[in-house]
Amino acid sequence: MNTLDSPSGLPPKELEPTRQRILEAARAEFAAHGLAGARIDRIARTASASKERLYAYYRHKAELFSAVLELNLIEFARAVAQDAGASLPEFAGALYDHSVAHPEYLRMIDWANLEGRDVINPPLALIEDFHAERVRGVIALQADGSVDASWDPDHLNALVFGIVSCWIHEPAAALAADRAPDADTIAARRASVVRAVERLIG
């Protein structure tokens, strides 16, 4: 029984729209400023909600952050699963596209990485599941011969992730360059990502 369903016959009532707005506003705020830099008042204002409501739905700032992180991971996992059937290079390409279209997801992961377990309380089970599924995917590709079986699948997974996100973390690209590289640059980078992964698995 799905708890999201409304009881018998009734129209599926729009579930807690205020909570939803708060979560959405928090998403933008936390992705932009992290936990320490985010402002509760700003989140409430953006959500067109009162602080009283915010604290009615979430106990702490940190709890709200965790909720955002969890939501992001779930959506990210779903987006990733979309392309899990493809070859590894094309999977990497799709992941790169996603990271360009929705940089918030990787930013959120970076914030969580930096701000640490002591403050945040990340959904470890979720992360572990997500990771295990990715590794299983790599193993399957190795079994059917399309990926060099001598790689540690765990390592290969991490390497692909690093390659996909390299321009987000490389200092010159991330800090020095203008924001929003043009479409040609993005396409060229994508091609390099795909090519890099092709070489890895060859």
Place this chain on the structure above:
Amino acid sequence: MNTLDSPSGLPPKELEPTRQRILEAARAEFAAHGLAGARIDRIARTASASKERLYAYYRHKAELFSAVLELNLIEFARAVAQDAGASLPEFAGALYDHSVAHPEYLRMIDWANLEGRDVINPPLALIEDFHAERVRGVIALQADGSVDASWDPDHLNALVFGIVSCWIHEPAAALAADRAPDADTIAARRASVVRAVERLIG
């Protein structure tokens, strides 16, 4: 004229040891907590200095952060230059070693990336120089045939950086796993980094 030099003949006096201690304490604090999460009082206490001194040497929290970032980039560039003569895979291996021995450097870069230009004011010229030198190194390796010349050297530089730092950013490795992976894991990861770069340049 180098402003760091002491004037004529005098013994190169230990330069402003208090300032040094503050900078060192700030280094640890900012690497751990970022700009927004760092605490000025904690920095002063760690440095065994007074806040009065801290603000005598640095105008803002942000200025101190910039000083730390600049120092880190300079030292990082020096460490990188150490191994610039090696082959690209061994260079990547050395960089990986460095990132394991001194994670603060990459953390600092990540903080700067996330907290953004609006707040921080990164030493752009330094970053640009550093980047340009790395790219020149890649071009040289391409010229002598040890690296596939069909790569955009700029891209290859970023890819290597992404590969080296992949376990710092991959969510499962960074969030879920215990801190401080054992020596065997570290060695195995290093080998994978080297192998990955070998495949790229082949």
Place this chain on the structure above:
DNA sequence: GTACCAAAACGAACTAGTTCGTTTGGTATA
């Protein structure tokens, strides 16, 4: 249609604690 109810929401003020940055008074040293 009207009276009524309970939950959800508003909004504005308020508490209590924190934090940056400044100032003050005093000590050691050269």
Place this chain on the structure above:
DNA sequence: TATACCAAACGAACTAGTTCGTTTTGGTAC
């Protein structure tokens, strides 16, 4: 005397989280 320093305190702004009286809304009974 001048410089570097410290310990302590202070002010002002900010921030997380709370409280409370009022209003809105959706539903039900009469």
